[in-house]
Structure formats: structure tokens, C-alpha cells
Amino acid sequence: MRDEKIFRHGEKIASAGSCFAANIVPYLDDAGFHYIRTEQIPDGFGDLATDNYSYRKFSAAYGNIYTARQARQLLERALGLFSPREDRWYETDGSVVDAFRPGLRFRAQSDAEFDFITKRHLERVVDVFRQADVFVFTLGLTEAWQSTLDGAVFPACPGTVAGTYSDERHGFINFRHGEVASDLASFVELARRINPAIRFVLTVSPVPLVATATAQHILTATIYSKSTLRAAAGDVCASLEGISYFPAYEIVTGPQAPHDFFESDRREPSQKAIREVMRALLTHCETGYQIEPEEEVIGSSGKEAAPSSAPIGAATAKKGPASMSDQLSQFAAQADCEEAAAGL
Amino acid sequence: MTIRWDKAVFAGHSHLFALGAPQGYDGPLELVEIERIGRPIRFLSEKWGGTGRSPDYWNRLVELSAENPVAFVYYGNHHYIKFMFRPTPMFDFYDPDVPAISEVEGTIVLPRSLIIAEVHKSLVPLNILLEKFRKAGCPGVRVLGTPAPKRDSNAYRDILMRLPHIKQVAAAAGIEIAEAEMSPECVLLKMWRATQQETEALCLKMGAEFIPVPPKSLDEDGYLADSCSSPDDFTHANAFYGELMLDWFFNDRK
Numbered sequence A: 001m002r003d004e005k006i007f008r009h010g011e012k013i014a015s016a017g018s019c020f021a022a023n024i025v026p027y028l029d030d031a032g033f034h035y036i037r038t039e040q041i042p043d044g045f046g047d048l049a050t051d052n053y054s055y056r057k058f059s060a061a062y063g064n065i066y067t068a069r070q071a072r073q074l075l076e077r078a079l080g081l082f083s084p085r086e087d088r089w090y091e092t093d094g095s096v097v098d099a100f101r102p103g104l105r106f107r108a109q110s111d112a113e114f115d116f117i118t119k120r121h122l123e124r125v126v127d128v129f130r131q132a133d134v135f136v137f138t139l140g141l142t143e144a145w146q147s148t149l150d151g152a153v154f155p156a157c158p159g160t161v162a163g164t165y166s167d168e169r170h171g172f173i174n175f176r177h178g179e180v181a182s183d184l185a186s187f188v189e190l191a192r193r194i195n196p197a198i199r200f201v202l203t204v205s206p207v208p209l210v211a212t213a214t215a216q217h218i219l220t221a222t223i224y225s226k227s228t229l230r231a232a233a234g235d236v237c238a239s240l241e242g243i244s245y246f247p248a249y250e251i252v253t254g255p256q257a258p259h260d261f262f263e264s265d266r267r268e269p270s271q272k273a274i275r276e277v278m279r280a281l282l283t284h285c286e287t288g289y290q291i292e293p294e295e296e297v298i299g300s301s302g303k304e305a306a307p308s309s310a311p312i313g314a315a316t317a318k319k320g321p322a323s324m325s326d327q328l329s330q331f332a333a334q335a336d337c338e339e340a341a342a343g344l
Numbered sequence B: 001m002t003i004r005w006d007k008a009v010f011a012g013h014s015h016l017f018a019l020g021a022p023q024g025y026d027g028p029l030e031l032v033e034i035e036r037i038g039r040p041i042r043f044l045s046e047k048w049g050g051t052g053r054s055p056d057y058w059n060r061l062v063e064l065s066a067e068n069p070v071a072f073v074y075y076g077n078h079h080y081i082k083f084m085f086r087p088t089p090m091f092d093f094y095d096p097d098v099p100a101i102s103e104v105e106g107t108i109v110l111p112r113s114l115i116i117a118e119v120h121k122s123l124v125p126l127n128i129l130l131e132k133f134r135k136a137g138c139p140g141v142r143v144l145g146t147p148a149p150k151r152d153s154n155a156y157r158d159i160l161m162r163l164p165h166i167k168q169v170a171a172a173a174g175i176e177i178a179e180a181e182m183s184p185e186c187v188l189l190k191m192w193r194a195t196q197q198e199t200e201a202l203c204l205k206m207g208a209e210f211i212p213v214p215p216k217s218l219d220e221d222g223y224l225a226d227s228c229s230s231p232d233d234f235t236h237a238n239a240f241y242g243e244l245m246l247d248w249f250f251n252d253r254k
Helices: A021-032 A068-078 A111-131 A177-194 A218-238 A248-253 A271-283 A321-334 A340-341 B016-020 B053-066 B078-083 B110-138 B155-159 B164-172 B183-207 B239-250
Strands: A013-018 A089-091 A096-098 A133-138 A143-147 A170-174 A199-205 A243-245 B007-011 B030-036 B037-044 B070-073 B091-093 B108-110 B141-144 B209-211
Touching: A013 A021, A013 A111, A021 A133, A021 A271, A068 A111, A068 A143, A068 A177, A096 A111, A111 B108, A133 A177, A133 A218, A177 A199, A177 A218, A199 A218, A199 A248, A199 B183, A218 A243, A218 A248, A248 A271, A248 B141, B007 B016, B007 B053, B016 B037, B016 B070, B016 B239, B030 B239, B037 B053, B037 B239, B053 B070, B053 B110, B091 B110, B091 B183, B108 B110, B110 B141, B110 B183, B141 B183, B141 B239, B155 B164, B183 B209, B209 B239
Parallel strands: A013 A133, A133 A199, A199 A243, B007 B037, B007 B070, B070 B141, B091 B108, B141 B209
Antiparallel strands: A089 A096, A143 A170, B030 B037
């Protein structure tokens, strides 16, 4: 990696991406960086479980963003440049489902309410980019489901989490390298209309696909997807200023990675892997907070200490809100997520 | 069957005092008859500690309900307790009849269904109580609405500043009331409206009657009318409100 720091002291950081991306947030909090949150639920509602799918785990309540096209369209919508023709679904209970946030537990009950909620949500999305010094985007998938009317990309195939699938209105797409690179570049350009000085850090999620809508074997589909994303990220970093790549994917999946960097399902990165990713990241940041590598934690008997059972990001055994967010982030990362649904 | 509402037992939480219940009562748990709007009103009374009614109070009301219709006020300050001071971030939600917040940057919009879920949490004990009245064979149950919030939420801060014990508690918590930001009154109004609406829905489901606040107690935008506002109480209405409510209760509500 280059010598320049990924995050500098006092910088405001925002992020989005797939399920894996939610893991880094508690570490950023612990390391003293200001993680931007523009749609946090006020404390008075804190004991109401609001939703699955990480809507409240990122800088705004956009939920998991799996593809570069999704990210680009989110900003296009927020800037009033794109109004998807299919942005809502009507359920039999009268609720109105956000097609781009179908997992929200509490739904609008009318078109007027839906429009009110969505308008303010997109304003808060703009606030994220306005406030951020650095934006971290974790690329997850190349496979997606889109509207045949205008190409709007849904985070989950209609009919899986909500809505109804239609052969006429919906179609599958597996983004190719050129499309991903172009979408990323557009995403960056749109963000810099809001905040010209914003920097980006791109990563690729190491989580393999759980299913594929292509005719390929899941392993083949996974490697295609991750390779495409990695190459596109590399191209964009090479061609645009102020964008760097952080090798989370390589740390977890590279030949040097130990077997236990994945859980027994060979899909979920282990806590050990996440710690190592964050240790490497923070080593290249301006922070006094560091995570010790597990192999260096030796007890006085000379035997290797047992793996830390502390919550994510609690290397200094902090208590209070950071610990709670750690546990919630862990739960969110382990719960079924739309990435799985997207593969159905 | 005609219900003799003139024989009703009036009971409930602190909003009962505006109707005429003896706030300084220091006797045993019993019915106290007080004349209001030219009628004798029976209030179930116990010493008020400021923290709600005792289990004995509600048990006694259930006992009385076997032979008497019951009219009671239930809490009514939930929106103040949690949201009087501006939370971070400030929130808003959809109400077709109340404008949105316009003056607080960074306001997030919550789904109304989330607000309703929050309100329902506070109505669980009411649900239990209504069920008890039903099992006791109460001839008639009326749940009275509680006063709307004031138009100017800063008025709450002004009142708090005049209460020494409140300032003391705030100071101990590191809060400087003079600098505290209040939630916009439109949100408090929406919260109050949601609470009244959900209370009404619960009453309908449980076979009770909900008596909404009298229209004369509201100003043109639905806030507590000035005539009903107490200058020294930030969450309760005054005696004039109580008269309006009792008049509304006993007469034709059209």
C-alpha cells in the first residue's frame, strides 16, 4: 500500500456496501474516527427492532448496496436525476414497500407517507456525502435484478423479500467489468458534485455468493463476480484521483490466509479474519488505536492465549454504546441478508 | 340498557386533577364526591405521589366497576416524557393534518407504523385494565382523552426554569435547561394525536367508549387552547379544561 494514510486524524468517514461492510463500523467508532450517521433512530425508540438487512448500520438507512449500479442510482435518485418507475410495491395489508429497501420492518401506509419518507431519506443521503471526508464502498456482487422499464436495480429479486416477480417488468443482469467500472466512476462523479473534496476507499467483499442466477457453478460465478469487481475497482483507482483500494478481499481469501478465516460454512468471514482486516486497515490510518494480531497475544506461560472472545472492536474492552453497536453489528452480519436473497 | 353516567366513578392518572379530583388528597383510598359543573362527581382518590397510581388503586377501581360505570384518564404524557427535549437526530413522521417540521436540519422521517408501535407499548397496561373491567361485568367504560400539547414548546422550558427541583435534577445530570432545545411543537402534536387515535382504537376493540377531548379545548391548529393552558404546568391543562371535558362528557357530543 502507498504511504499515505487511509484515514487521517479527525476525518469524517461514511460507508456503504454489502453485508461485510457493516463489520468495519464498530472498529471505526473505537478508533476515534467520526463515523457519519444521518439517519440514526433517536434513543426513545431504541428498543424497537426496526429491521433486518442493516438499514441502520451504515451512514444512512440505505441498507446493503451490493452493486456499483445500485450505488450510482442511489445518488442519481438523491440528486433528482433519476425517478424509477417502479419504486414501490403494495402489500395486501395496505402497506407500501420501498422497492429499494424492501426489508424495512415499519412501512408506509399510503403513497403520501411513502413519498414523505423517501424524500427525507434521500435528503439524508445527500447529507452523508456533504459531510464525509472519506467514503468507503465495499463492492459485493455483479449479479442483480433490474426493472425492464428503466434499468432500476433492486437490492433483492422482486418476490423474495417483498413484491411480486414479473417476467415482463423484471430481469436478471450480471454486470461486466466495463459496466462496473463505468458505474463506479459515475458514482464518484456524482458524489463530487455534492462534495468535490471527498475521497474514496474501495474494497471487495470476501463473502462468496450463496447462490447464482447464472447457469454456472456457484464457485465459477463467485470467482467471476469477485474478479470483475476487483479489476473494476483497480481500474477506477488507477484512473481517478483521490480513490484508493484496500485489500480486504485479499487479506481474507489470499493464499496466505489461514483456514479459520472463514467459519465452518466456508462463507462467513470469521471474527479472526475481520480483526485482521481491521488491524491492517488501522495500521495505515492516523490513529493511536491499534489491534494486536492474535498470534502476538501470548500469555505469561508462553502458550498462545485463547482467541479473544471480546465483541468486535472491543480490543480495549470498552463498554457502553460501542459495545452495543458491536453486538448489533455482529448480529446484523450473521443474520440472513439480502445478498442471500439476491441469489435466489 | 341506559348507562347512568351520573353514577360513574371517575379515576385515573394526573390529568384527572383538571377535572376536579382532589390533588392534595391525603386520606385513605376511597371515593370522594366533589361538585363540578353543578353535579356531584365521584372521584376515586388516594394520596398522589407523582409517580402514578398504586396497584391497590386500580384493583379498587375494578372492584367498583362491577356495580358502577367507570370513566378514567390513562397516562397522557408519554409524548412529553420521551420527546419533549429535542432528541438527536430530530425526527418527524407523517400526519396528513399536521405540517412537517421545516426548521430543524437533519430531521429524519420515521414511518408512522414505528411511532404506532411505540405508542402501543405504552397502552399495554390499559389493555389489561380494560379486560379486567370487562370480566368484572362493568356496565360501561369510558376512557377520556388527555389534553393536547401547547402551541409553543418553548413554554415548557420557561416553566421548567421556574421549578427549583427540576433545575436541580437537570443540573445534576449536566443539563442546562436554559440552553436545552425543545422538540418542535408539531411533532409533539403528532405524537399526541397518534396516542389519542390508538387509545380510541383500543377502546373500540375492547368494548369501551373513547371520549376525545372537547373541540373547544383546541385552537385552530389542534393545540391546547390558551384558555385551557396552565401557565405553571407544562403538561397538564387547567380547571377550565376540566369543566369543558366534564360538560362534553355528560352532554350531547355533536
